[in-house]
Amino acid sequence: MATMAHPRRDDDRPRRPNIPTASNRLPSVRDYEQVDRDVIATLRPTLGWFALLGIAILCLFIGIGAWTYQIYEGLGAAGYHPPTMWGVYIVSFVFWVGIGHAGTLISAILYLFRAGFRTTIYRAAEAMTVFAVMTAGLFPILHLGRPWKFFWLIPYPNWRLIWPNPKSPLVWDVFAILTYLTVSATFFYVGLIPDIAVLRDQETNPVRKRIFSVLALGWRNSDREWRHFTRAYLFLAAFATPLVLSVHSVVSFDFAMALTPGWHATIFPPYFVAGAIFSGIGMVFTIIIPIRKFFRLEHMVTINDLDAAAKLCLFTSSVVGLAYLTEFQVAWMSGNAVEQEYFWNRVFGQWWWAAWIMLICNMVLPLSLFSQKLRRNTTWLFILSIFINIGMWFERFVIVVPSLSHEFEPWQWGTYRPTWVDYSILLGSFGWFFMWFLLFIKQMPVMAISEVKEIVPPKRRVQEDHSHDLDALVIDPGATMGDD
């Protein structure tokens, strides 16, 4: 594949390759055995891991307690007050679905594009997708007055002879989210099978070995298995790619199908999809940077990989920023007084603080990624990712709450104030997500062992002469070993 690396000149200092995605190399990884050793070493539980897991479970219990209270008291406990009958739960639903999207982007879309930098980060991103969609799926149920009847949205023969309305965006949501969860989880598990086989073959504890044996399904790394596996993986990636675009488009229809000011816009599907991928990349940084540091995987998740992901972050931030500005432009040019009033109110009125958090976190701060120095600074990337997570949650808040609290007539106007129940359940959702993620990273390889092996040169009896290829490249050891 093409590379933008500069040819070496005698009078020139070695430069860092500017676009490191194409020729992904791991110079510090010598052989396949080292890949197994380094990745399996991450599975040993540590005190810090137990502490984090404890915190996550505590947060989850706080959320469960708040939900129990809400079921007993009714939805009024959640701060709903006419006209704002959608609040933190719907905001968080859209937020968590969005988080999931970057995982599919990295695992499926970048796979189809043969983007090398995804290799070392996609497993963690894919796990993030599955757990984020599991978290998102809880919120519409939490939002129901009688959550135990959520299955009424699924079309199945029943004694009531009642079927859901297939023209309703809420029913589309059920199909989209359940399909997304199923396909993401399937894609995730299929990718894990060869790696579980590695764990099965390396494990010495008989109980764990037995569990891995069952999960590996008798995988043997034969040419027949690989032939069908690679083809199936390609088709799953090809299905997941339009699926990920459709899911957030469908989520955006929940809003765009209504006539509410600020929602009834054709820009919503691409705007939501770009926002989802942007927020997901933010969460990927939040997760992968600590993993890289605490699991000592700097030689695998190289600074070049993070640099490439940061460029993707910058690109999606630009798309999201353009969408924000286009919304204002459309409102201004629409000649619709209600729409204009609403957008004025969003930025300079009642909800100015939320809108400015959104604009600064999602539009302004990511511009720093134009600097290569900051793209390669993991501390800054981590801090920025926290701002992006906050900014993207507020983006959904800005979409949901200001529209509902400021509809067509002044008598419809109102306000919204989340209660402790909302905050506790939001906290519980983070506990739920991180509990699963933390359990995952100590039971399963956080990096795709078999795919990392693909980019490690295999042992040969007769060494091929690649010196002429390498002469054309300037590989700065600091750039690949993590010079942050």
Next chain:
Amino acid sequence: MQGVLAAFAEIDSTVEAVQDLRKKNFSDITVFTPTPRHEFEEVLADPPSNVRRFTLIGGLLGVTFGYWIAIWISDYWPIVVGGKPVASWVPYTIIGFEIMVLFGSLSTVFGMFALSRIPRLTMTVGYDPRFSHGDYGIWVVAGPDRAGEAAEVLRRHGALEVRNER
């Protein structure tokens, strides 16, 4: 099943051993590799995977079922709005698409499992844990009359270990 199993450290030795076995008319050869490599695809020259047929059939069934369930529900409980058709294909495309992806993906995985013959309850003969670690393996099906010949070819190409299994 009876045959010879060999482990190799280097990929080029493995490829050459397979080529040599082919020349000597050993037809039932299985190669084990820790990661998929194009060298083996080339030397084994297997036909393209049939997983694609499962994908196509699953996808077509899914899209048909998706549209059908939405249209059937609408006709079963008709809600006429403004004299428009009860069954409206445009919004039902969402349901048709989602079910197509769902069925297509699941049938792809089913196809992969069926063609790869997994899940497998036992590892059967002809496997060694080192094949998932760093070494390559070759399993040649050969009766007692040809096992010695196969073992000799494998040793000549630098196999780390050669053993008969049944």
